[in-house]
Amino acid sequence: MVDRTDDPNDLDPGPGGVSRRGFLGSVLPAAVGVAVAKDALSVPAQAAPVPQVPAAEPSKLTLVVNGRTHKVLVEPRDTLLTVLREKLGLTGTKPGCERGECGACSVLIDGVPRYSCLTLALEAEGRQVTTVEGLMNGEELGPVQKAFVEEDAFQCGYCTPGQVIAAEGLLRANPEPTLDEIRLGMSGNLCRCGAYSHIFNAVGKAARLRKER
């Protein structure tokens, strides 16, 4: 059995990225960080008990998604997934488990695939977020998307945006992956319909399409 900690989110979080291992460590500082910043204006931090903002208290956030800047009010506990879908209407990014196990919610953060369900929206501030919608050229499909169509690399299609993002991230880091590298690169994204072999074909084809571009 393959241990799921092999997923790309754990291999190299990179600058600003969040690994599954790092997530628990990051939740608390992020939430407290916001609280301190707000309270620091009036109360000396060392004199007061640890200040806390109620989880539901909204904070201002600037997000750059698919090259466009959005200013939104979010709760500190809101994940990037929630904000993308519910505030920005970008429903191509899918919730599958909301606990970092399936990869349906994958987005690129500064070009690297991340689980948006394990990323607080506040953590994405100042980063370049790319969703499946951002891989389109207007209404035209991007090369990875075209390859997925031609190779029939899906059935129900629900995990597909996440698979496409994972493939895009893999190919940006490694434009000519071997089959083993493709399998490893795609292993953080579950497909219950079991279209894996077609997904591998599609990633191989996408590598060729990207070169021809």
Add this chain to the structure above:
Amino acid sequence: MTDLLYWLQGPAPETAPPKVEMPPWGETKVVGKPLPRVDAYERVSGSAVYPLDFALPDMLHAAILRCPHAHAVVKSVDTSAAEKMPGVRAVITGKTPGADIPWFRGRGKWYSKLFDERARYEGDEVAAVAAETRAQAYDALKAIKVEYEELAFVLDPREAVKPDAPPIHDGTNRYGDPADYARGDVAAGFAAADAVVEGTFSTACEIHAPMEVHGSVVKWDGNRLTVWDTTQGVFEVQEAVAQSLKLPLANVRVIGHYMGGGFGSKLEAGKYTVIAALLAKATARPVKLFLTREEEFLASGNRPANTMTVKVGAKKDGTLTAIEFSSIGSGGAYPNGASTSFLATDLYTCPNVKARDENVAINAGRARAMRAPGFPQGAWALEQAMDALAVKLGMDPVALRLANVPKVSQRRGNQPYTSTGLAECLRDGAKAFGWSEARTRAKGDGPIRKGVGVASALWGYGGGPPATVVVKLYADGSVNVNTGAADIGTGTKTVMAQVVAEELGVPVEKIQIEHADTGTTQYSGPSGGSKTVPSDMPAARAAAIEVRNKLLAGAAEDLKLPVEELRLEGPDVVSAKDPSKKVAVTAVKALERHQVLVGVGTRGPNVEGKVISMFAAHFAEVEVNTKTGEVTVTRLLAAQDSARVMNRLTFECQVQGGLVMGLGLGRTEERVLDRQTGKMCNANWHDYKIPTALDVPAEQKVLSVDLVDTECNTAGAKGVGEPSTIPTAAAIANAVHDAVGVRVHDSPITPPRLVALLAGRGKKG
């Protein structure tokens, strides 16, 4: 809510036979071709709106409180604190007026309620909340105070039938008497056998775990309800919701355009839809209610665990003389099917067969039909026994199976099959796999041992009525196709477009598919049981032919030629005698006048006196690490008999998926219930392992034996979803035995289990 939605029990309600002639297709231009899906753009671009993506203005979000105990009486529910929480707009329980709704019907009675005062498994519904945000709804759940009186529970079906087992429903824990089947004389059959093998096998409980969780968005307009549901069958949901809320069917519209996988778990309506409707009524706002992933594991269905004992006898030449099979399984806390005996009674020719299926209640989530319900379990037992028999007889396992290929369905009155490709699947599959070479190859002398295995299957349900499809030819020559069928990822829309394109000569790009909406589309049964292609495609074909007939009749009038002389050729209607005499389709006056030509196609009855079944043989190659017990599946090959392949590309994709799901049953998937608490230990994807990209073999081949079957239906296609997953796990288990000489009786074949068996064998010496 029928018990089993994959096939009908009793006479089928039949739509009228189609009005048009439908001779079998010869060579086809569009049907069968590997066309990409007609909705591929939506699925890869993110523009497809799945029910979980759906939002309405002013919509509330709902969540369900579930019993945390395996078995308990809900003594009291105090919602007062929750009602005062920020954003909370409604809290409902079983005591809320209108919420006293019966649920889970089986064997003529109701077994539970929407919110039952007795919770019979960890996950039974207790209360529900609607709030402005999802987070607020979950916050409010935590503030509901419930007093439970915990009861003794039972998790193992074999314990549940004992007299001192805690009763789950009134009286017996059995869902009916054991179901017995017999033909011939089993004792005489075993007495006449040269070799007999016997063993007890078990399969672990599997969870469907579709990528999109179950749920609905609902909206009332007065007393009319609209439901956006993630479902395999909009009409099934419509019926259940209308019954529960005592509404006419016309007041309930269910829409299910996209859905993120079901595998049987979305064949029926869920409580969540009705709970959402009650919350929406209480608040006069639209409500969205989807399960969490954990709830999905607990409360949205499963493939039940089964324990099966099988005994098989044969002559020296491999001719089977007797099969005895018994199975016990559980539909769960509420009734659902748990039978597994079908394959043992019908896959091979055998004159003497005895089988028994027992189905009992346990304190765990209720089963739902899961991709070929009962069949992969039955194959796990039967096909391993056949493998053991081949070893005992010193026969090649493929040859043993070939010696017993059935010509008729013995389980169904010895009626002949419309086509039977089992022999072809075994022969062609063995050849393509390199079976003989692989079997005689050295197993290796280090810690890694190689082996190969085979297993076969049939799926005995070939679709049928009712199904209605409407095809409309627009004035510009483009086409609209209207069907109630769901496209659950199997390519229904694509294949239907190909059927219509074949008959009307219109490119699939000019065909619009309108589907899965009870308000606007024609009736179709829920999409499951490999029956959507064989049920709905003949209706689509009939509708398209009716349109073509109307068009030709109109052109005959315009051209003043006999209609028999005319043919549809691309954009024109042309005389077969004089190709200079023609009229453009768009210029045919009958079309111009009406701006549309409409054809209504229905699914006629199935052929009488014959049985429609699909067949398959799967081949597996494994490497076993004898030190760790790890099994690596290095190759899989599926040889399938589905008669006509409607789309080579989607067919192959679906079979690949069947192999992966079979791999999950054989290798990784297992619901673990804690014996101390009765709670599920692995209600998430980290601990419940479905195959990942790294678990599937690098080489997975799909082979269709491409039989011509002009009798199964007027599309000549038998379906493929179920038979592509039935024998995979058994083939893997047989390959493991070939590699290391150890038979793994219990699924899944985990390293601890296999290494213990290997160690045990060492001790016995």
